[in-house]
Amino acid sequence: xxxxxxxxxxxxxxxxxxxxxxxxxxQAIPVVYPELGITPRLVIAADTEPSRAEYAKDVxxxxxxxxxxxxxxxxxDVDVVSICAPNFLHAEIGIAAxxxxxxxxxxxxxxxxxxxxxxxxxxxxxxxxxSTIGFNYRHAPAIEKAKALIADGSLGRITNIRGVFFADYxxxxxxxxxxxxxxxxxxxxxxxxxxxxLVDLMHYIAGPIDAVTALTSTIxxxxxxxxxxxxxxxxxxxxxxxxxxxxxxxxxMLVRFRGDAVAAGAVGTLEASRVAVGPRAxxxxxxxxxxxxxxWDFERMNELHVAIGRKGDLIGYTRVMSGPxxxxxAHFQPGAGTGMGFxxxxxxxxxxxxESYTGAKHVNSNIHDAVAAAAVVDAAERSAESGAWVxxxxxxxxxxxxR
Ligand SMILES: NC(=O)c1ccc[n+]([C@@H]2O[C@H](COP(=O)([O-])OP(=O)(O)OC[C@H]3O[C@@H](n4cnc5c(N)ncnc54)[C@H](O)[C@@H]3O)[C@@H](O)[C@H]2O)c1
Numbered sequence: 001x002x003x004x005x006x007x008x009x010x011x012x013x014x015x016x017x018x019x020x021x022x023x024x025x026x027q028a029i030p031v032v033y034p035e036l037g038i039t040p041r042l043v044i045a046a047d048t049e050p051s052r053a054e055y056a057k058d059v060x061x062x063x064x065x066x067x068x069x070x071x072x073x074x075x076x077d078v079d080v081v082s083i084c085a086p087n088f089l090h091a092e093i094g095i096a097a098x099x100x101x102x103x104x105x106x107x108x109x110x111x112x113x114x115x116x117x118x119x120x121x122x123x124x125x126x127x128x129x130x131s132t133i134g135f136n137y138r139h140a141p142a143i144e145k146a147k148a149l150i151a152d153g154s155l156g157r158i159t160n161i162r163g164v165f166f167a168d169y170x171x172x173x174x175x176x177x178x179x180x181x182x183x184x185x186x187x188x189x190x191x192x193x194x195x196x197x198l199v200d201l202m203h204y205i206a207g208p209i210d211a212v213t214a215l216t217s218t219i220x221x222x223x224x225x226x227x228x229x230x231x232x233x234x235x236x237x238x239x240x241x242x243x244x245x246x247x248x249x250x251x252x253m254l255v256r257f258r259g260d261a262v263a264a265g266a267v268g269t270l271e272a273s274r275v276a277v278g279p280r281a282x283x284x285x286x287x288x289x290x291x292x293x294x295x296w297d298f299e300r301m302n303e304l305h306v307a308i309g310r311k312g313d314l315i316g317y318t319r320v321m322s323g324p325x326x327x328x329x330a331h332f333q334p335g336a337g338t339g340m341g342f343x344x345x346x347x348x349x350x351x352x353x354x355e356s357y358t359g360a361k362h363v364n365s366n367i368h369d370a371v372a373a374a375a376v377v378d379a380a381e382r383s384a385e386s387g388a389w390v391x392x393x394x395x396x397x398x399x400x401x402x403r
Contacts (some may be wrong), residue, residue, distance in 0.1 A: 002366050005037050006358055011078035011102070012045035012062065013067075013093055015052040018084035018107050018134065019045070019241045021343055023060040025350035026082075032347055033330050038354050043077045049229030069091070069093060073100040074288075080105065080357055084229070086179045088185045094120035103130040103357045105349070107337040109196045110367065112187025113381075114374040116402035123369045131367040132353035133342040135200040136363065138285060139348035141340065144327030146287065146294050147205040147321075150262055154308055156291030161255075161276030165194040165283045166276035167233050169218070170249065177223035183247045191216065192379045194272040194283075196314060200365065200373045201285060202270070203399065207261025208372065209233030213389045214380035216248035218277045237290075249275045253380050263287075293317075298344060302339035 010026050013017055016287050026040035030034060045056030046069040053065040064075075069085070072078060073096055081088060081097050085104040091111040097104040110117040110133065124169070136145060149155060179185035185325070202209065224240030226233075252271045257263045276282075281297035292308035295317065303318040322329050323336030328348045332340050352364030372395045379390035 003014075006092060007041050008038060008040050008041050008354060008357065009077040009079045010044045011043055011072035011075060011081040012056065013072055013081060014082060014085040014089075015045055015047040015049075015056045015060070015084050016229075017045070019052075019056070020060065021346050022082040022084055022105065022321040022350070023056070024343060025260065025346040028347045029060070029350055029354065033351050036351065038358060041077075041352065044072050044075050045062060046072045052229060063322070073097055073102060078102060080353070083107060087192065088179070088184060091116035091119050095123040098123035101127060101129060103353075105132040105134070105353045106370075107134040108200075108370065109187065109192035109374060110370040111374075111375070112183075112192070114371065116187075117371050117374040121371050124280075124367045125397070128133075129137060130353070130356045132349065132356060132368070133200075133277055133365040133370045135204075135373075136342070136345040136350065136368065137197055137206045137285075137298065139328065139352075140298070140343045141294070141302050141322040141329040142296050142325030143205065144202070144363075145322070146285075146296060147302055147398060150205055150287060150289075154292060155287065155289030155294065158206060158263035158266045158287060158289045159203060160266055160288045161263065161286070162204060162286040163198045163268070165198045165272040166279040167194060167274050167281050168276050170274045171277045172236045172310055173220050174224055174236050174237040174238055174240075175220075176226035176233060176237050176272040177243045177245065178226045178231075179228055179233075180233050180355060181223060181243075181247060183246040186247060187243075188377060188381060189218070190249055190272045191247075191251045191275045194271060194274065194373075195251050195253075195270065195380065196373045196377050198270050198272060198283070198374045200287075203369065203372055204365075205216070206246050206257060206263035206266065206287065208258045208394065208399075209255045209376050209392065210258040211256045211389055211391045212251040212253050212376060212379045212383055214251060214383040215386075216251045216381070216384040218245055218247070219249045221245050230235045248271060248384075251384070253383075255376075270358065296383060300344040301341075327363050328401075363366070366397070366399075368395055368399045371397075372399050373393045
């Protein structure tokens, strides 16, 4: 630990999957980034499910727990808040956090659509609080390297992209009808859940998308009902009461990048599915340029496939392993080959959030990035209904795309 340590009081709202991951990320900060001199202190956690609130205190190490998230926002020792609630609560809690003057790290998608995301943006802007969005795939060291290769022109002019975020978490027809399948609780389906991540990743490495056309479909239209606060959305329930799936399982888009994007004028396709059989969490991007190409897949997140040049007989993809010169890799492992994992991406995200909170400028995604991604998702939903192309005006504020 450095001589000067800044203690930051942490509040957590919702102790589901992401609530646990955020908590572990805060705890890792002094170990992984001792040079920052930031020590997060876990102050209070809230969940309406009593066993989860207790778990936060007994196991995760929060000093206090409550069933009412308002107590987290009102707590005088809480400086920053993690908002890990289901989507329908994001706008309500995000706005309340901003009004309480708390910096917040909020999970994606921020609310049930772009209007709710914009309402959180307005509150954060008015209060002047720091925000960070759970767009964790940005932080993979291989992605940071890919971003640098695109930016320095190693791939030449970027001509076209492909992104395929295919998961199998609901591929089983008896997969639980969690809150993710209900419009009132989630908003859109795989568009908000996985496509938003993919759009943000493209914004981060290739620049803003300015027009889309899309198709969506729902493959399994009924599922067994799961009560809020129990189990996970990976659960399979045999013989339970069925309820309707109200949002899409699959979405496919054609996209065009804006004229001032790093990938100016490039075109491509983005797809997302939550019911694919085979890919487990195959979050795959491909970027093609006039001088080279690259490929990355989250299932092998420590690898980057790079092809540069068109001459000679050794052209084609080379598999490169992430190592200490890629992104934040050196903070986790001393040498290439020993890989990082999903939770480590959240540690990087916590680092960027806390650095932003303690004064660094624009080190991570913020609420304007959430609006940018939500606007593309919203345009895709409208296009899927009308069959038309939808154009996207630039979003306000500093986003990754203009940084
Ligand atoms: N960044 C990522 O890769 C990633 C991954 C998974 C989930 N997410 C996002 O994180 C959010 C949470 O997802 P999850 O998988 O952790 O959900 P989850 O279902 O595991 O947990 C949600 C929790 O919220 C609690 N809750 C419900 N109402 C509440 C209230 N009024 N006050 C406090 N708590 C309440 C539930 O009891 C439950 O414990 C979602 O927005 C989701 O899209 C992001």
